[in-house]
Amino acid sequence: MRLSTIVHDGRRTLAIAEGPGDTWRLAPGNLHLEDIIAGAPIPAGGASLTADEAVPVLPHRPGTIFGIGLNYLDTITEMGWPRPKAPYLFTKLSSSAIGTGEAIAIDAAVTRRVDWETELAVVIGAEARDIPEDKALDVVFGYTVANDVSARDLQADDAQWVRGKGLDTFCPLGPVVVTADEIKDPQALAVRTWVNGEKVQDGTTADMLFSVRSLIAYLSRFFTLRPGDVILTGTPSGCGDFMDPPRALRPGDTVMSEVEGIGRLVNPVRVAGEQGAPDRSTADPPSPADRASTQASTQASMQSSIQAFRSTS
Structure with a gap:
């Protein structure tokens, strides 16, 4: 089943489709996706909607967004780094979440190295703590598409990644949540990204170093997972920061993220700033030397963190 949050008659509400291409129906009453994730039954009936009427927004605002780095073998190989x-x-901060169609906002005074990372996102449907791996998928409500937008220069500047990963608008999610029963094997899904129509990522979740099962089990050893929490499971190779020469998102770009069996998440890129702030969209791009320096710093920061983990394990 495919579940979407739409705006109907001026309010957020739940829309339901039994499968891809099927007619959407409006959930009766005042139900929201958050209610269904928390355990409310999916209602029968409801007024029919056309595809044009069921225009999705952010499915729900997660309480906690967990991110996973270095989880695709092709990415690790591309970077030449050891396996974690x-x-x-x-x-990532809850305030970073936006829906399909909303803009990724870039303030050039804050970051000039904004990168894309399309990922399979797992939506937790039951409270879980220290769950064994063989039971881990039992707590999955469903799956959606994520773009783990990243400010690479801020990642390089900081010992941790709160700023680099958590800026406002830096976690697009959607366009729908597909219930877990519709995804027979989360380790057999294509993951793709297009920037301005050019395919830049084309991978598969089969290439994950740590599976969805193992990620849920691992996280639940340290944290209580709650309904509505989201796990971003990592991204395949093809991010702009590791291209030759490196690339970064700019105002005017459009990013489309796709996970097989779920759908396509589309987000334009625009200039951020309060009303009356100067338009920085014409700021000069960083030089090749700046880009190379930033990439080297980012790699060094992550390598240092990995070594610190190894020394304590």
């Missing part, structure tokens, strides 16, 4: 011994964890 355990999942490399970070978090």
Whole structure:
């Protein structure tokens, strides 16, 4: 089943489709996706909607967004780095979440190295703590598409990644949540990204170093997972920061993220800033030397963190 949050008659509400291409129906009453994730039954009936009427917004605002770095073998190989011994964890702020169609906002005074990372996102549907790996998928409500937008220069500047990963608008999610029963094997899904129509990522979740099962089990050893929490499971190779020469998102770009069996998440890129702030969209791009320096710093920061983990394990 495919679940979407739409704006109907001026309010957020739940829309339901039984499968891809099927007619959407409006959930009766005042139900929201958050209610269904928390355990409310999916209602029968409801007024029919056309595809044009069921225009999705952010499915729901997660309480906690867990991110996983270095989780695709092709990415690790591309970077020439050793495999992590355990999942490399970070978090993104709830305020960073936006829906399909909303803009990724870039303030050139804050960051000039904004990168894309399309990922399979796992939506937790039941409270879980220290769950064994063989039971881990039992707590999955469903799956959606994520773009783990990243400010690479801020990642390089900081010992941790709160700023680099958590800026406002830096976690697009959607366009729908597909219930877990519709995804028979989360380790057999294509993951792709297009920037301005050019395909830049084309991978598969089969290439994950740590599976969805193992990520849930690992996280639940340290944290209580709650309904509505989201786990971003890592990205395949093809991010702009590791291209030759490196690339970064700019105002005017459009990013499309796709995970097989779920859908396509589309976000334009625009200039950030309060009303009356100067338009920085014409700021000069960083020089090749600046880009190379930033990439080297980012790699060094992550390598240092990995070595610190190894020394304590």
